[in-house]
Amino acid sequence: MSIANLSYHAVFYLVLKRDLTIAMRHKDDIINPLLFFVIVVTLFPLGIGPESQILSRIAPGIIWVAALLSTLLSLDRLFKSDHSDGSLEQMLLSPQPVFILVLAKIVAHWLITGLPLILIAPLLAVLLHLNEQSYGALILTLLLGTPVLSLLGAIGVALTVGIKKGGVLLSLLVLPLYIPVLIFATSAIDTAALGLPYSGQIAIIAALFFGSLTLSPFAVGAALKVSTN
Amino acid sequence: MWKWLHPYANPEVSYHFTGKLLPWLCALAALFLSIGLIWALAFAPADYQQGDSFRIFYIHVPAASLSMGIYFGMAIAAFTSLVWQFKLADASAAAMAPVGATFTAIALITGAAWGKPMWGTWWIWDARLTSELILLFLYLGVIALHNAFEDKNLAGKAAGILTLVGVINLPIIKYSVEWWNTLHQGSTVSKLGKPSMSVDMLWPFLFCFLGFILLVSVIICIRFRSEILARNSIRPWVRSLVSEQLTQEKTNEI
Numbered sequence: 001m002s003i004a005n006l007s008y009h010a011v012f013y014l015v016l017k018r019d020l021t022i023a024m025r026h027k028d029d030i031i032n033p034l035l036f037f038v039i040v041v042t043l044f045p046l047g048i049g050p051e052s053q054i055l056s057r058i059a060p061g062i063i064w065v066a067a068l069l070s071t072l073l074s075l076d077r078l079f080k081s082d083h084s085d086g087s088l089e090q091m092l093l094s095p096q097p098v099f100i101l102v103l104a105k106i107v108a109h110w111l112i113t114g115l116p117l118i119l120i121a122p123l124l125a126v127l128l129h130l131n132e133q134s135y136g137a138l139i140l141t142l143l144l145g146t147p148v149l150s151l152l153g154a155i156g157v158a159l160t161v162g163i164k165k166g167g168v169l170l171s172l173l174v175l176p177l178y179i180p181v182l183i184f185a186t187s188a189i190d191t192a193a194l195g196l197p198y199s200g201q202i203a204i205i206a207a208l209f210f211g212s213l214t215l216s217p218f219a220v221g222a223a224l225k226v227s228t229n
Numbered sequence: 230m231w232k233w234l235h236p237y238a239n240p241e242v243s244y245h246f247t248g249k250l251l252p253w254l255c256a257l258a259a260l261f262l263s264i265g266l267i268w269a270l271a272f273a274p275a276d277y278q279q280g281d282s283f284r285i286f287y288i289h290v291p292a293a294s295l296s297m298g299i300y301f302g303m304a305i306a307a308f309t310s311l312v313w314q315f316k317l318a319d320a321s322a323a324a325m326a327p328v329g330a331t332f333t334a335i336a337l338i339t340g341a342a343w344g345k346p347m348w349g350t351w352w353i354w355d356a357r358l359t360s361e362l363i364l365l366f367l368y369l370g371v372i373a374l375h376n377a378f379e380d381k382n383l384a385g386k387a388a389g390i391l392t393l394v395g396v397i398n399l400p401i402i403k404y405s406v407e408w409w410n411t412l413h414q415g416s417t418v419s420k421l422g423k424p425s426m427s428v429d430m431l432w433p434f435l436f437c438f439l440g441f442i443l444l445v446s447v448i449i450c451i452r453f454r455s456e457i458l459a460r461n462s463i464r465p466w467v468r469s470l471v472s473e474q475l476t477q478e479k480t481n482e483i
Contacts, residue, residue: 176366226386
């Protein structure tokens with residue numbers, strides 16, 4: 001069956017499966033950002049001191065900043081290897097819409113880097129003496145927020161994939177766009193710690209999620225066309 | 230209907246047109262800025278609460294509005310260039326980015342200088358200050374992306390996409406003082422019809438504001454012209470322009 005006849009679903013799963021298979025064959029791509037996340041979080045109690053009161057106050061910020069940085073670290077692999085071996089150009093040349101291909105790659109990236117991060121976050125929250133009331137908020141913000149990080153980050157990677165030393169530039173482009181997620185996520189966790197309703201912040205993060213889910217694949221597609229020229 | 234605009238898509242026509250425009254803009258900018266600043270700094274009445282230190286307002290507010298205005302202009306240029314493949318729009322966006330970054334920095338610095346006597350602190354993590362700082366980061370990202378590409382056409386497109394993604398920040402800055410309870414005061418000037426400002430203070434502000442807008446147009450015009458020259462340096466009209474200039478310099482020396 002030629003690829004031109006495939007339905008959107010089939011294309012989506014094909015690209016998703018391919019990316020996940022590649023990631024499974026290079027397991028350090030999954031483990032290294034996670035390890036980085038854990039190490040960054042453990043640095044803070046060592047630097048600030050082990051008082052549980054201070055730690056539980058700053059735990060949401062530490063976990064979220066570490067999540068931002070480890071996502072940033074893992075973003076490079078989203079398009080870089082495909083760009084260097086030419087398969088990215090083949091994808092762009094295929095008759096399938098770029099939107100589907102890009103979305104599948106971003107979903108794969110989130111499954112590889114975002115999901116393990118969410119799974120290990122409660123453990124780190126225990127280490128940082130996070131208030132027990134805020135565990136639900138922490139998981140919820142990570143569930144809604146880390147996909148936004150992958151989606152927005154993909155725009156930055158797509159813009160810098162053709163540049164030789166794109167790494168530092170990538171962080172300069174992407175981090176300012178991450179600030180709103182950081183602000184509302186940590187605010188939701190802090191509010192939950194006080195026992196107050198935090199649905200407002202969750203609603204805003206959800207809005208960011210759906211907004212970036214629908215718009216960012218278009219921007220990524222346009223940026224990839226510029227980068228591959 | 231838009232036929233009169235078409236000639237300006239040609240870099241040569243645009244170059245000469247902005248060349249003719251430039252002296253007028255310069256003269257007007259100098260006129261308005263000198264009237265406005267002298268009036269504002271020396272003759273406008275002092276504020277009943279803030280005393281003379283409120284006068285920094287005459288630089289802070291135009292710089293802050295222009296930092297957003299220039300970004301908006303940049304976004305329009307980026308959109309035009311991405312949708313209609315209009316290359317001069319890229320040149321104008323490239324010309325605007327550093328000017329906008331400078332004005333954002335001026336707004337932040339004058340704001341800090343104003344905040345110290347009024348709020349007792351140089352900086353506070355208030356919604357408007359933070360979003361203005363993000364705007365500065367966005368400008369710096371756009372400039373860095375422009376510099377990262379060898380090919381100016383690619384650089385323009387890539388920076389254009391980033392500019393359009395960053396537009397989301399503009400309404401956040403604009404309405405931050407209304408959405409959140411912040412230390413930064415709300416708008417006093419732009420309430421049309423009934424500004425909550427005394428007329429003696431408003432008029433010099435309008436002169437200053439217009440003066441700064443003209444100053445920005447002058448700087449952008451100059452940068453735009455040099456961008457055009459840099460991008461078309463292999464074209465015959467640029468070469469003849471340069472050789473004319475050289476012969477003129479030689480005759481002057483003799």
